[in-house]
Amino acid sequence: MSRADLHMHSTISDGGYTPSELMKKCAEAGVKMISLTDHDSTDGLQEAAQAAASLGMKFINGIELSTRVKGRSVDILGYGIDSRSQNLQEKLQFHREKRYNRMKQMVEKCQSIGLAVSIADVEKEVTGVTWSRPHLAGALVKKGYAESVSEVFEKFIGYGRPCYVEKEEEMQPEEAVNIIREAGGAAIAAHPVYYNLDEQILNWLERGQLDGVEVYHRDHSPKDIKRFLLLVEKAEVKTGKRFYRTGGTDFHHEKFGRSGERIGASPLPWKEAEYICRGIGG
Secondary structure, eight states: OOEEEOOBOOTTTTOSSOHHHHHHHHHHTTEEEEEEOOBTOOTTHHHHHHHHHHTTOEEEEEEEEEEEETTEEEEEEEESOOTTOHHHHHHHHHHHHHHHHHHHHHHHHHHHTTOOOOHHHHHTTOOSSOOOHHHHHHHHHHTTSOSSHHHHIIIIISTTSTTOOOOTTOBOHHHHHHHHHHTTOEEEEOOGGGTOOHHHHHHHHHTTSOSEEEEEETTOOHHHHHHHHHHHHHHHHHHOOOOEEEEEOOBOOGGGOOTTOOTTOOOOOHHHHHHHHHHTTO
């Protein structure tokens, strides 16, 4: 059975392997089609594409953008983007700066509750251009405050936890979709099970403000998959349009200790991967 994973992260953002290393591991696990979707950066795409080609894998340019709506974070995946888009790169730089400012605030919150961690400690964990919460989590694990990245999120830096800080001036979903489309890509609502915004996502689909939904995410149970398949089908009946149903492991690194986050374990059906590959000219 051919395997496709269209949601993965490298050291360019908050993953644990370089783009080339990640491609090699995917090939060894039998993955035949892949997209690298680092947070707010396209810096790893060329390296990943070249490595994937040398290993006989199909590769799709990708990215994951953070947005906020109704007080909730909503991530938007972009596929088939042209990384040379000036508008895209300007927006990415702006939001990477906001990520760094947020990190400084989160470090200060950690210090305020007695966690002896500094921005310099976090910087040692940053391997690319994007500062993300897993970098802070890694620093706290090394300090002995938790045994895994997932435990740090549960205790300190997950939503609603004592050291969590929202990003300032975060994009609206509509802005992220426009940026992706202007760069020639397709915009997808990532891991919708996290948001409980089904009606909003349906509305975006029906109004032409999304190109699809990440139905097959690693954290989606069979019940969740059925739920989001029905949501997409409802939008298709209303619009007469075929939407993308994407998916993947959202892989960062094995050390994160999250269930289902394993290379080669993507639940995405091959036929759906082929459909998006054809649709974006991959």
